[in-house]
Amino acid sequence: MxxxxxxxxxxxxxxxxxxxxxxxxxxxxxxxxxxxxxxxxxxxxxxxxxxxxxxxxxxxxxxxxxxxxxxxxxxxxxxxxxxxxxxxxxxxxxxxxxxxxxxxxxxxxxxxxxxxxxxxxxxxxxxxxxxxxxxxxxxxxxxxxxxxxxxxxxxxxxxxxxxxxxxxxxxxxxxxxxxxxxxxxxxxxxxxxxxxxxxxxxxxxxxxxxxxxxxxxxxxxKILSAENTIEIKLEKMNKALISRLREDPSVAHITFEDKSITIVVPREVNLFHKIFQYAEETDAKPLSVEIKTPSLEDVFLHLTGRALRD
The missing domain is CATH 3.40.50.300 (P-loop containing nucleotide triphosphate hydrolases)
Structure with a gap:
């Protein structure tokens, strides 16, 4: 048409x-x-x-x-x-x-x-x-x-x-x-x-x-089929934890909003242990850590290196 x-x-x-x-x-x-x-x-x-x-x-x-x-x-x-x-x-x-x-x-x-x-x-x-x-x-x-x-x-x-x-x-x-x-x-x-x-x-x-x-x-x-999106919900936002996650070579992308941090990592990497280690080192208090189903927002972040509304 x-x-x-x-x-x-x-x-x-x-x-x-x-x-x-x-x-x-x-x-x-x-x-x-x-x-x-x-x-x-x-x-x-x-x-x-x-x-x-x-x-x-x-x-x-x-x-x-x-x-x-x-x-x-x-x-x-x-x-x-x-x-x-x-x-x-x-x-x-x-x-x-x-x-x-x-x-x-x-x-x-x-x-x-x-x-x-x-x-x-x-x-x-x-x-x-x-x-x-x-x-x-x-x-x-x-x-x-x-x-x-x-x-x-x-x-x-x-x-x-x-x-x-x-x-x-x-x-x-x-x-x-x-x-x-x-x-x-x-x-x-x-x-x-x-x-x-x-x-x-x-x-x-x-x-x-x-x-x-x-x-x-x-x-x-499916563009993100080889990667996992992990969402970390915190009692309060912690900038030191964000910096520590950014330093980790396994973290491909990171975004944060309110009391939540979202990271993208290769599917074969198990980062859960390190997340809690970094949280302890930075005095952050995670309420939950879970793998999310990839969203269009995650794909856009992966393709462009920025969130859609940046």
């Missing part, structure tokens, strides 16, 4: 996107995962024909989006990372305005507007001005605008950035329903691992302008 072929965008000496290849089959939800600055938004802008690539092509239904953008935009919906709404119009007025851009009118426009308001959960606020909406409500309306013309493929660029948990859950459930009930094909970018794990059939991991891994969730997790 969608094929990205050797797509690149260079700005002077900076390679924002460097020769990436991707594909989406009809009815898939595919995740494009990466930290801020990985090149996701630039890639999305080229895929949706908003900016021209330095080289490469994007093909939708076997036609080049870059050569015939007008013909294909009617089959494509885009939810941009930046809110694209009129603050001095109501939710209903925004939908009606953008609906007319898609050549909807009369009873068809009225029916579609009501349907979208119900779908995004804003029926009770349809007459309120957007400037009085929370960030989450604006995000939901932003998605509604992208759905007005019944696109076959929708591209969502970090649609849950900076919103409350309730709105975030509503958006995730909306995306899930679009895929399952309407067989909509979705390209979903995020730097939240849990969102991509919940929504997506396949995943592309992007960093520094490159696709560094791709496959199903299980296939990507």
């Amino acid at each position: 969608l094929e990205v072929v050797e797509l690149s965008k260079h700005y002077k000496k900076t390679k924002a996107v460097d020769n990436i290849n991707m594909y989406l089959e009809k009815g898939e939800t595919v995740g494009l995962l990466g930290p801020n600055g990985a090149g996701k938004s630039t890639a999305i802008s080229m895929i949706s024909s908003l900016i021209a690539p330095t080289h490469g092509d994007v093909r939708l239904f076997n036609q080049s989006i870059l050569k015939k953008p007008g013909e294909l935009r009617s089959r494509l919906g885009v939810v941009p990372q930046e809110i694209a709404l009129y603050n001095d119009l109501s939710a209903k007025e925004n939908l009606e305005f953008f609906g007319r851009i898609h050549r909807l009118s009369g009873s068809q426009l009225k029916k579609k507007t009501e349907e979208i308001l119900h779908q995004i959960g804003l029926e009770d606020r349809k007459k309120d001005l957007v400037k009085h909406f929370s960030g989450g409500m604006k995000r939901r309306l932003n998605i509604g605008v992208a759905l007005l013309h019944d696109p076959e493929l929708i591209i969502m660029d970090e649609p849950t950035v900076g919103i409350d948990p309730q709105s975030r859950n509503h958006i995730l459930e909306t995306v899930k329903r679009l895929n399952e009930e309407r067989d909509m094909t979705i390209l979903y970018t995020s730097h939240y691992m849990e969102e991509v794990e919940y929504l997506c059939n396949r995943i592309y991991i992007m960093d520094k302008g490159n696709i560094i891994a791709s496959g199903t969730k299980d296939e990507i997790k």
